[in-house]
Amino acid sequence: MAHPRTHATWHRVAPPLAERHTVVCPDLRGYGGSSKPPSTPDHAPYSKRAMATDVVRLMRTLGHERFAVVGHDRGAYVATRTALDHPAAVSRLAVLDSVPIGAALARADARFAALWWHWFFLGQTAKPAERVINADPDAWYGGDPEAMGREAYEDYRAAIHDPATVHAMCEDYRAGLGPDRAADDADRAAGRRISCPLLFLWATGDDMVDLYSDPVAVWREWADDVRAGALECGHHMSEEAPDRLAAELATFLAD
Template structure:
């Protein structure tokens, strides 16, 4: 039994592990529970394991689908591509839609944290007929992020600007001790109060240590500047917004909560929006899982 198989057996009892073939590679997927379909997408530098407090509870009422997004965990990890297109959130979104279609779900509810929230938002904008309800955790859209960045934001979220440097500058620097960067992000952000399960924390460190995972992380952040920000500008110019009911959650003590006008920004992108600030930092699913679960239950039903 592999490390990931053991952790899934322990933390997601009753969930079925499977690899789903996409157009570019395999996506590691877990499915558990019964009821309306619900896709949950994790952030960086984590994997689907970040939902271990929340997903088993939601599986009482929903068919919960957890994936490792491309570049993380046991899913495929494309290398460098021209203009970082392999890691655009649009490509991510299409891949996750294919996973759900393979499982037989044409429409579904959607929850995303961090990078998973960026993918979820893009999915709701590009495929509005597929998403019934959308829950977003602790981001502002990438266009608004860069337009409103201050020196303090750049200091607190330093890796947004480090990881986007031309290849192979950040890759070479990270390779010397990849666990140090992962550990710093998971434990060193402002307002951070997460209490990680020790075995899951070690799995996060291991997941980000390979050379292909390091490339994937850098390419995903580069795609924010080369692809995602361009797609956001197109949407803004066209007046395109998210049409489904949307829940926006954020940590009041984190970078997003302390430096951005979350309500103002998201009101422009999602007119049918509900706001839920939480007393924590960035890693909501592992900092305030009980509160997050209650907000999700109230919203998703």
């Protein structure tokens, strides 16, 4: 899911998939109703490695030793780390509107900084972003109840009005600039790759192509079996193109 959405962002996508699959939609660590462990100077409690461990433990608790993982935006980083750290557990991986954190930061230039400045604003600690966000979360984050769905919007709004959640979400970005990038860089240096089939979908109304020219090629640097496609929508594809997204995921999971 994308910052600062909750699991409820999937409410139009999960039901059709649940007709053939067991679907589990957790909030990421720190997001929504999930636990918010104390932060540390290295931000490791909010690293994607820690969140990937959450995913595996959750699925095992529910009786699933091997499973497919689907992630959008920040959730895609967790899904990717789950596949890299726990290859025996992940049968298929779908990543939506995202490239790996290490790949994004390695390619970061002035254009990236202008478009994705929030990575660095949310990720710094000298003048914490929480003070700005908590002054008026609705103005900062926005959100359209008609587009999101009323119940999903209310769940999201409750999350962004919780200072502990806002802090945890900022820690997610701080981890992205620190331990997450280090983990990705270590995997690249060691030649570790994603071995399961990978589906990459991107939104034509977002900036994947503008930033990376050929984002599919980026994923081919990380995975052996890459399938890809574009959805005609904006960034929040589970809200803007839920039927098409559900169909693409259903095909991938059934293949």
